[in-house]
Amino acid sequence: MSLSEGNHSAFSMPPDDLSHVPFRVYTDEELYALEQTRIFRGPTWNFLALECEIPAVGDYKTTYVGDAPIIVVRGESCINALVNRCAHKGALICYKHAGNVREFSCVYHNWTYDLSGKLTGVALRRGVAGKGGLAADFDQASHGLERLRVETYRGLIFGTFSEKTPPFLDYIGRALAANIDRVLIKPLRVVGYHCQALPNNWKLYAENNRDSYHASLLHVFHNTFGVVRPSMGGGVKISDSGWHHLSFTQREPVADKDVGSEKVRSLNEQYKLADPSMMEHKLELGDQVTNAIQTIFPSVVVQQILNALAVRQIQPKGVDRTELVWTILGFTDDDAEMAELRLKVNNLVGPAGLISMEDGCVGGFVQRAAKADPTALVVMPMGGRDIAGSEGSRVTEAAVRGFWKGWRECMGF
Amino acid sequence: MSLPCTNELSPLGSDLALRLRIEALYAAYAQAIDDDRLEDWPKFFVEHGKYRVTTRENHGRGLALAMMYCDGRGMMSDRISALRLANIYEPHVYCHLTSAVRIVDCASAEIGAQANFLVIRTMQEGEQTIFACGRTYDRIVDVEGRLLFKDRLVVLDSRQVDTLLVIPI
Numbered sequence: 001m002s003l004s005e006g007n008h009s010a011f012s013m014p015p016d017d018l019s020h021v022p023f024r025v026y027t028d029e030e031l032y033a034l035e036q037t038r039i040f041r042g043p044t045w046n047f048l049a050l051e052c053e054i055p056a057v058g059d060y061k062t063t064y065v066g067d068a069p070i071i072v073v074r075g076e077s078c079i080n081a082l083v084n085r086c087a088h089k090g091a092l093i094c095y096k097h098a099g100n101v102r103e104f105s106c107v108y109h110n111w112t113y114d115l116s117g118k119l120t121g122v123a124l125r126r127g128v129a130g131k132g133g134l135a136a137d138f139d140q141a142s143h144g145l146e147r148l149r150v151e152t153y154r155g156l157i158f159g160t161f162s163e164k165t166p167p168f169l170d171y172i173g174r175a176l177a178a179n180i181d182r183v184l185i186k187p188l189r190v191v192g193y194h195c196q197a198l199p200n201n202w203k204l205y206a207e208n209n210r211d212s213y214h215a216s217l218l219h220v221f222h223n224t225f226g227v228v229r230p231s232m233g234g235g236v237k238i239s240d241s242g243w244h245h246l247s248f249t250q251r252e253p254v255a256d257k258d259v260g261s262e263k264v265r266s267l268n269e270q271y272k273l274a275d276p277s278m279m280e281h282k283l284e285l286g287d288q289v290t291n292a293i294q295t296i297f298p299s300v301v302v303q304q305i306l307n308a309l310a311v312r313q314i315q316p317k318g319v320d321r322t323e324l325v326w327t328i329l330g331f332t333d334d335d336a337e338m339a340e341l342r343l344k345v346n347n348l349v350g351p352a353g354l355i356s357m358e359d360g361c362v363g364g365f366v367q368r369a370a371k372a373d374p375t376a377l378v379v380m381p382m383g384g385r386d387i388a389g390s391e392g393s394r395v396t397e398a399a400v401r402g403f404w405k406g407w408r409e410c411m412g413f
Numbered sequence: 414m415s416l417p418c419t420n421e422l423s424p425l426g427s428d429l430a431l432r433l434r435i436e437a438l439y440a441a442y443a444q445a446i447d448d449d450r451l452e453d454w455p456k457f458f459v460e461h462g463k464y465r466v467t468t469r470e471n472h473g474r475g476l477a478l479a480m481m482y483c484d485g486r487g488m489m490s491d492r493i494s495a496l497r498l499a500n501i502y503e504p505h506v507y508c509h510l511t512s513a514v515r516i517v518d519c520a521s522a523e524i525g526a527q528a529n530f531l532v533i534r535t536m537q538e539g540e541q542t543i544f545a546c547g548r549t550y551d552r553i554v555d556v557e558g559r560l561l562f563k564d565r566l567v568v569l570d571s572r573q574v575d576t577l578l579v580i581p582i
Contacts, residue, residue, distance in 0.1 A: 097470075192471040192478020195573040220499040271498055275487030323573070328478050343482050347492075351574035352466065352480040354492075358501045360577035 013413045014377070018401040019385045024374035026201040026367060031411075032319045039298050039410045040066025040316075043165040045151065045158040045172075047300035047313050048072045048081055050327060052155060052188045058100045058115065063325075064315045065159060070148070071104070072157060075115040081159035082117040083146035093145070104145075117145035153177070154184040156302075156311065172296055173239040179246045179294050182285055183304045186331040191342055194326035194350040200363030202299065202316035203407070205324060208359050209293055209301045209312075210403050212236055212247035212394035213382050218362060221348075222291075222355045224271050225279055232290070235391045242387040242402030243297035247394055251288045278344035281306040284331075295399070297406045305355070307338075308345045320367055324360075326350055428516075435526050435553065436514055438560045443509035446581060451496065454581060455489035459554060463564045464489060466582055469547070470572040480578060492581065502579050504537040507544070509582075523563065524553040530567075532582055534575075545569050545582055 011031065014020045025031060040046065046065040049072040053061050060073035062084055069084035071094050084092050086106040093104045093113065103120065104113040110123035119140050127133030148159035151168040158168055169177055198205055208214070216223040216230050223229055234249035273279065281290060284307065294302040299314040309329040317323050326349065330342045349356045383396025387405060390396050407413075438457070445453045458464065465479035483489045510531040518525030527550055534544035552564040567582050 190476065192467070192476035193572065194468075194478075194480055195470075196577070197573050197575045199576055218501060220501075221495055224499060271494065273487075273491050274494075275485060275491060277484075278488070339477070343477055343479065344484065344488075346478060347482055347488075350480045351576075352578035354495050354500065357577040357579055361502055364576065 011413070013408055017385070018387065018404050018408075019380045019397075020377040021380070021404055022374065023370040023372075023376050023378060025407075026204060026370045027319060027374050029319050032201075032316070034411060035316070036066045036068075038412065039407070040068065041161040042410045043160070043162045044298050044410065045160050045165060045168055045296065046298070047296070047311065048150075048157045048159045050155055050188060050190065050311070050329075051079070051152060051157060052332075053098070053190060053327075054079070056100065058102055059098075060094060060101060061098045062094050062096070063313070065148070065161070066316060068161075070159065071145075072159070073101075073104075073115050079150050079152065079157055080116050081148035081150050081157075082113075083148075085145070086111055087119060087143040087145060088122075113145055117147050119143045119145075154180050155188050156180070156184070172244050173241070175237060176239050176244050176246055176294065176296075179237075179248075179292060180302060182287070182289075183292065183294075183302060183309060184329075185285060186333060189330050189332045189334070191328040191330045191339075191346070194324075194328070196324040196326070196351040196360055197317075198322040198324055198360060198363055199320065200322060200367035201320055202314050202322040203403075204363035204366055205314050205322055205359065206295070206298065207400050207403055208363060209295050210245050210247075210399035211397060212293075212399065213397055215247070215291075215293075215394065218358050219355045225273070225276075230395065233392065234289075234291075234394060236389045236394055236396055236399055238387055238389040238399050238402050241406065243406035244295055245389075245399035245402060246292060246294045247399065248292040249290050249394070251290060278341075278347050279306065280341065280345075282338065282341060284338075295403075297403065298410075303349070305348055306345050307341055308349050309342075310349060322363075431519060431524070432514070432516060434560055435516060435524070436511075438553070439511045439514065439528060442562075443511060447507050447509055449506070451493045451580070452490075454493060455486040458486055458489065458562045458565070459556060461485050462562050464562070464567075464581070465565070466567040466569065466578065468569045468572045472566075472568045480574070481581060489581075496579050500579055502577055505580075506535050507580055507582075508533045508535070522554060524551075524555075524560075526551045526553055530582070542575065544575065545571070547571075 048063050048070060049061045054074045057074050057076055060071050063070050063072060069092060071082045071084045073080050084094055086093055088111050089108055091106055091108040093106050112121035114120050122134055125134040148161055150159050153168055232249045237246040290306060292304040301312040303310045303312060311327045313325045315323040315325060328346055348354050351360060380397040380400050383390060383398045387398050387402040442457050464483040466481040467479045471478050483492060511528050513529040515527045517527055527548055529548055532545040533541055535541045547569040550566040551562055553560050554563050
């Protein structure tokens with residue numbers, strides 16, 4: 001799809017330029033509505049749940065793909081993802097976050113569905129005493145719950161509305177799948193959940209995760225305690241499509257002089273932790289990587305920060321509001337000591353995260369200022385103008401430009 | 414769970430004295446936070462005291478995750494130094510309201526107490542919102558005549574935190 005096929009009234013993106021974006025993309029209701037059909041119902045894989053959250057047949061969890069409410073349920077033979085909307089009047093079929101059912105039944109008029117979403121029963125279909133009831137021409141077979149295609153990878157469950165979405169591995173590419181293999185090496189357990197309401201458009205958070213440039217600048221705690229410093233080794237990998245990325249840091253520092261004399265806001269000298277035990281890093285993944293942030297377009301992040309493992313799901317809730325759902329992970333074979341370390345190290349992330357809380361407010365700072373002039377342009381010049389990954393340096397916005405490439409290709413702008 | 418302290422037949426005087434001391438502890442704790450005397454916050458705990466903030470969602474499912482997890486005063490003072498020196502957030506203050514104080518266990522030297530709380534957050538622009546409400550579950554000990562928290566578990570009713578949580582509750 002070419003960038004010129006979009007048909008939003010009076011909206012255009014800078015031609016052949018991924019390093020500029022008008023502020024309007026964060027504030028425009030019409031674009032938000034288009035994103036629902038072209039991105040979230042478009043050729044994208046969206047994170048739904050973890051297999052370990054629905055271990056038994058009939059276990060379900062509810063979530064969202066864009067604005068669409070979704071049920072993820074383990075069926076007899078496979079995992080199903082169904083739009084959580086009765087085929088009759090459209091009421092939510094499941095209004096709880098999680099549970100176990102033999103079948104689904106809508107509370108409104110008691111229409112029932114099996115775990116694959118097939119309509120199995122219509123209450124009072126023959127009416128009462130021969131009067132009323134279902135129209136003779138009603139085709140039950142064509143009134144099931146809308147289904148998404150589902151694929152699982154290393155315990156992560158993804159869904160897509162589109163027949164055009166390539167298989168998941170082709171979608172993200174093997175080079176980036178390798179990091180999921182690296183992090184999710186063992187059977188998973190859920191340590192807990194966080195849900196954070198962000199006062200900004202969903203794309204600002206999606207960009208933030210791809211913005212490896214900000215990590216050691218905004219997050220002073222990060223820089224100060226050596227999880228991420230500009231001088232540490234690592235790099236940025238970007239999928240061939242540009243849509244997905246991995247930014248990682250590892251303990252093999254290049255000389256600090258290479259950072260140059262520019263001031264990086266750091267408090268190394270004066271600032272010591274009274275109790276550094278949460279920063280203890282047990283090497284459990286067979287390497288020295290301290291920080292790996294991986295994005296899968298459009299709306300999920302796989303995170304490893306020391307021993308803090310998580311999946312972050314970005315749920316748009318209108319043009320200027322986003323819910324960020326953190327599923328904090330451990331492995332089923334964590335011993336008591338490891339389980340305790342996970343609780344401690346998770347002080348770093350979540351809504352109160354010592355190195356993540358800033359991401360909760362900084363998107364709001366952009367959102368508020370974006371209103372000033374929606375036609376003005378955001379500029380993203382760090383690391384050039386293209387979407388090439390980089391070895392050794394994370395001082396680049398290439399992955400953010402890659403996000404905009406994905407956005408434009410889906411949206412047709 | 415035994416409820417000796419709410420038994421009408423127990424001596425009223427000693428019950429009242431304990432209740433007043435616990436309510437005074439809660440008020441002093443809340444005002445230290447609301448007045449931005451956050452360096453005093455760890456001093457409301459014993460040296461190896463525990464402080465956790467979690468949600469009903471996690472607590473109800475038996476999930477151990479906390480958004481703030483401090484094991485000892487050291488981790489608590491690290492929270493405060495990070496807030497002062499490292500973290501970036503828009504200036505705001507809390508007003509804590511505490512009610513329904515209940516002493517659930519005072520049979521031993523360690524007192525179990527619970528209370529409901531409401532935290533109203535006021536941003537620098539003046540926007541006021543109910544930031545959090547929920548229940549505190551406390552284990553309290555008397556150290557040389559002063560009541561201190563041995564364990565304070567703060568359970569937020571909502572699964573959702575607006576923007577960020579930096580000041581303890």
